[in-house]
Amino acid sequence: QPKYPMAFAELAERAAAALPPSVWSYVAGGAGDEHTQRANAAAFERWGLVPRMMVGAAQRDLGVELFGLSLPTPLLLAPVGVLGLCAPDGHGDLATARAAARTGVPMIASTLSVDPLEQVAAEFGDTPGFFQLYPPNDRALAESLVHRAEQAGYRGIVVTLDTWVTGWRPRDLATGNFPQLRGHCLANYTSDPVFRARLAAAGVDPDGDPRQAVMEWTQVFPSPLTWDDLAWLRSLTSLPLILKGICHPEDVRRARDGGADGIYCSNHGGRQANGGLPALESLPEVVEAADGLPVLFDSGVRSGADAVKALALGATAVAIGRPYVYGLALGGTDGAVHVLRSLLAEADLLMAVDGYPSIATLRAEGALRRL
Ligand code: HOC
Numbered sequence: 001q002p003k004y005p006m007a008f009a010e011l012a013e014r015a016a017a018a019l020p021p022s023v024w025s026y027v028a029g030g031a032g033d034e035h036t037q038r039a040n041a042a043a044f045e046r047w048g049l050v051p052r053m054m055v056g057a058a059q060r061d062l063g064v065e066l067f068g069l070s071l072p073t074p075l076l077l078a079p080v081g082v083l084g085l086c087a088p089d090g091h092g093d094l095a096t097a098r099a100a101a102r103t104g105v106p107m108i109a110s111t112l113s114v115d116p117l118e119q120v121a122a123e124f125g126d127t128p129g130f131f132q133l134y135p136p137n138d139r140a141l142a143e144s145l146v147h148r149a150e151q152a153g154y155r156g157i158v159v160t161l162d163t164w165v166t167g168w169r170p171r172d173l174a175t176g177n178f179p180q181l182r183g184h185c186l187a188n189y190t191s192d193p194v195f196r197a198r199l200a201a202a203g204v205d206p207d208g209d210p211r212q213a214v215m216e217w218t219q220v221f222p223s224p225l226t227w228d229d230l231a232w233l234r235s236l237t238s239l240p241l242i243l244k245g246i247c248h249p250e251d252v253r254r255a256r257d258g259g260a261d262g263i264y265c266s267n268h269g270g271r272q273a274n275g276g277l278p279a280l281e282s283l284p285e286v287v288e289a290a291d292g293l294p295v296l297f298d299s300g301v302r303s304g305a306d307a308v309k310a311l312a313l314g315a316t317a318v319a320i321g322r323p324y325v326y327g328l329a330l331g332g333t334d335g336a337v338h339v340l341r342s343l344l345a346e347a348d349l350l351m352a353v354d355g356y357p358s359i360a361t362l363r364a365e366g367a368l369r370r371l
Pocket of ligand 1: 166268
C-alpha cells in the first residue's frame with residue numbers, strides 16, 4: 001500500500017489504526033451522535049462550481065492577503081488541542097509547526113499544547129504563525145499568555161469563544177480519557193509565570209505530578225465571556241484579534257463594532273454542539289455581515305475541492321483540521337505535509353480544469369451554484 005493514502009476515508013482508517021484508541025476517540029469524535037460533524041462535511045456536496053472555458057487558466061494564483069501578510073496559499077492549520085499526542089513522537093505541535101515551515105501554510109497553535117508556544121514558534125521558519133487563546137478566567141494569566149505569544153513572534157491572536165465548557169462527547173465520556181489527556185496539554189500553563197505562581201500559592205510543584213496541575217487548571221480554563229468582555233480582549237494586544245466560533249451575522253456585527261480584526265466562522269468541527277447548522281451554511285451570511293473584514297473558515301473541509309468552495313463562498317482563508325491531524329498520526333511532519341500538498345494540488349488542479357485562475361475569479365457571479 002502507498003505510504004500515505006490520498007482519500008480522506010482511507011486516511012481516517014489508517015490514522016485510527018495508528019493512534020492509541022483514547023487519542024483516536026478524542027480526535028475523530030464529535031458532539032452527541034456526531035450529526036453536525038457529518039453535516040459539516042456533507043454541506044459541501046450541496047454546492048457546485050460551474051466550469052468556465054477558454055479563460056487561459058494555465059497559470060493559477062492561490063495566494064491571499066491576510067492581516068497584511070502575503071500568504072502563498074489560502075490554507076491554514078486549524079488549532080487542535082492535545083495535538084502533541086497525535087504524532088508518533090508525542091510532539092505533534094512541533095511536528096505541525098515544521099509542516100507549516102515546509103509548506104508556507106500558517107499554523108494556528110493551540111493553547112492546549114504538549115510543548116510551550118515559544119518552542120512551537122521556533123519551528124515556523126519563515127512561515128507566519130497565529131496563537132489560539134482559550135481565554136482563562138484569570139485575566140493576569142490571559143495577559144501573560146498573549147504577551148508571550150507577542151514576544152515569540154506570533155502574528156495574530158485567535159480567541160476561541162465556543163469552548164468555555166467542553167461539549168457532550170460520547171466517545172470521550174465512554175473512554176473517560178479527558179483527565180489523562182489534559183495532563184498532556186498544559187505546557188503553556190506550567191511554563192507560564194502567572195500560572196506557576198498560582199501553583200506555588202496552592203502548594204503544588206509545577207514540575208511534579210501533572211494531575212495536581214490539572215486540578216488548578218480546571219479553576220482557570222472555563223471562561224464564559226460576554227460581549228462586555230470584548231473591550232478587555234481587544235486591550236490585550238495590538239496584534240490582529242480574530243474571534244473564533246462566530247456563525248451568526250449579529251455576532252459578526254458585534255465583533256466588528258468591538259474592534260475585532262477578523263472573524264473565524266466555525267462550529268469547532270462539530271465537536272462542541274450537536275444538531276446545529278453546518279458551518280458552511282452560515283458562511284455566506286457571515287461574509288456579508290463582515291463587510292470586508294477577513295473571514296477564516298473551518299469545519300468539514302476534507303478535500304481541495306471543499307476548500308475551493310469555501311473560498312468561492314467568500315472565506316478569506318480556509319483552515320484544515322482532522323485531515324492534517326490524520327496525516328500527522330501516520331507520519332509526523334511528513335504525513336501532515338503530504339496532506340497539505342495533496343489538498344493544495346487538488347484545489348489548484350480544480351481551478352485549472354474549471355477555469356478559475358485566482359481566488360477573486362471564484363467569487364464572480366455564477367461561479368458557484370447551490371445544487
Ligand atoms: C482535554 C481537554 O479544542 C477540542 C479542543 C479543546 C477541548 C479541551 C480538551 O477538543 O476541540
